[in-house]
Amino acid sequence: MEGEEEKEEGPEQKDPVTEQQPAPEDEHNIGLSDEFIAEILELESHSYTDRIQELCRDLSAPDAAELLGKVDVEKRHHLVEILETVIPPDTFTYLDHVMMNDLLEHMTDPHVASIVNELESDDAISLINDLDGKRRVDILRHLSRKVRAAVEEGLTFPEQSAGRLMQREFVAIPQFWTIGKTVDYLRAAADSLPDRFYDIFIVDPAHKFVGSVSLSKVLCAQRAIKVDTLVNEEHVTIPVTMDQEQVAFQFRRKDLLSAPVVDDDNRLIGVVTVDDVVDVIDAEAEEDILKLGGVTDSDIHRPTFSTARLRSTWLTVNLMTAFLATAVISMFSDSIEKLVALAALMPIVASMGGNAGTQTLTVVIRALATKEVSSANAVRVVLKECIVGLMNGVFFALLMTAVVFYFYQDVKLALVMAAALIFNLFAAGCAGAIIPLIISKAGLDPAPSSAIFLTTVTDVVGFMAFLGLATLFLF
Structure with a gap:
């Protein structure tokens, strides 16, 4: 037991x-x-x-x-x-x-x-x-x-306008109130006020926006002072139809915590706060990153079949442009048959150009999104990126000259490889800067399609330069 x-x-x-x-x-x-x-x-x-x-x-x-x-x-x-x-x-x-x-x-x-x-x-x-x-x-x-x-x-x-982004809960007071009356109102109406607010908006009898006063000024001022004497003279108003990306740009540029939203008659109808703008900035950055990869939306939670279908669109476009590079290679098929080393080396030329171009493309698209690049400085940016591409081309040309000569013991082949790298990295720098600028100038979003056009340019220029120079000087 x-x-x-x-x-x-x-x-x-x-x-x-x-x-x-x-x-x-x-x-x-x-x-x-x-x-x-x-x-x-x-x-x-x-x-x-x-x-x-x-x-x-x-x-x-x-x-x-x-x-x-x-x-x-x-x-x-x-x-x-x-x-x-x-x-x-x-x-x-x-x-x-x-x-x-x-x-x-x-x-x-x-x-x-x-x-x-x-x-x-x-x-x-x-x-x-x-x-x-x-x-x-x-x-x-x-x-x-x-x-x-x-x-x-x-x-x-x-x-995606300020009207969709704004909150209808805000604090507005008449322009003739004093600090004491304002503070008393805030205490008495605490239960009906927004959970969080950073500024108090001042309106006239027609509810038109006059100005704003930060809470810090209200807390530090004497009770007898009229609130309209403390108005922020550099206040920013947001039109209700303004695009949310423009709203985010205003917040970033002016270091705002909140901003009033007004209608066409300047009547106060809402407020945009910094927590909502942070979400906009995050969403816009995510959208640009996804579009650079040929994805229109975050699909990690989307059904598998739907994800595959949506991603196939840009892959189909990329497949069509890849035939251009194939056509260039086929033009030099005789040269490739005579010297197998060409087939081994030409992917290096294309991939180096593609990677260098993607670096430039990413920088320029981001600069366009943050308005760091416009017509005023576009030429300078393009020239800089072209020079950067040329400098990197020369550096890697010298490096690959030694590598190719070491493996193939062929001075001409090494020099052809070097020249092709210079051509392609220079073209990649120029194309990576020019393509998004042209697309943006046309009023379109450069993020989705720029990468495909860039890949086409670097593949065509890279193969054409490498195989063309090889045909001229090696045979």
Whole structure:
């Protein structure tokens, strides 16, 4: 019996509920630790919903979004059901658009409306805008009157404009108020004011924008002083139709924390804050990087077939341009047959030109996006990049001369290789600067197509220079 009792006790099984709670935050990196996510998935597999809610109750919106983004689709939907009353409503605004739409599609209209009602106006508009027309109408019907009015007004403005980006929650006071009256108002109306604001806007009786006063000035001034005497004389106003990229440029240029948004009659209708502008800058930079790679959108959460279909578009264009390089090579097929070394060396010429051109292309496209390059200095930038390409061409020409001579013991072949590298790196520098400038001048975005045109130029020039010079001087 004693043996049986010992056998029945055996080693104690680990219970996910009683195990030590892992630290949500990674000590060395910002965000959730892998151990915490693994623990949540373990608890989910055992249906310990209370424990999951306990562990996730204090997660911020970005952390909750990270948790949902790092699990598969089935578990993501289950976690949302478990954490429905726990995670902050603005968690969904931090999710990838594909992921967010997938989650919202599985929610009822009243549930989505309850989330939207808790969001700031700009986030509410962004979330509603991503829905299809019929679903949007159905959810608008369940919104509170105030939120519905703000969303419907916001949707009338152009996409990616200040009207879509701005918040409708701001602090505005009459121009005749004193500092004392302003402070008393802020204290009395604390519950109805925005959660965060950096400036107090001053308006006339017609609600037209007069100026702004920073909170620091209000706190440091005497109560008897009139607020309009403290107005920032260099204030910036944002037209409601201004593109969000231009808004971000104004914030970067003027070091703004917030800026008023006005309509055509200069009436104050909203405010753009720096936290929203940071998101715009991040989104614009991400878009440019993706377009340089021939990808129109971040597709890490998109279905596999859809991802392959979208990426194939620019790959098809690239395939068509590759035939130009093939045509150049075929023109010198006799020379290649006579000297096999040409076939071994010509990829070096093309790849060096492509890499050098990509460096220039990246710098120029980024400079165009930040308005560091315009018609005023475009010629200087092109000349500089051409000279940089020429200098690198000479350097690598000297290097490859020694390498080619060492392996093939052929002075003429080494010199042909050197000359081709100089030609191609010079052409790469020029093309990498000129192509995006021409596309931008035509009113188009240079990021998506510049790389394909550049690759075509460097391949054609590289093969033509190398094989052409070889044909002239080696045979």
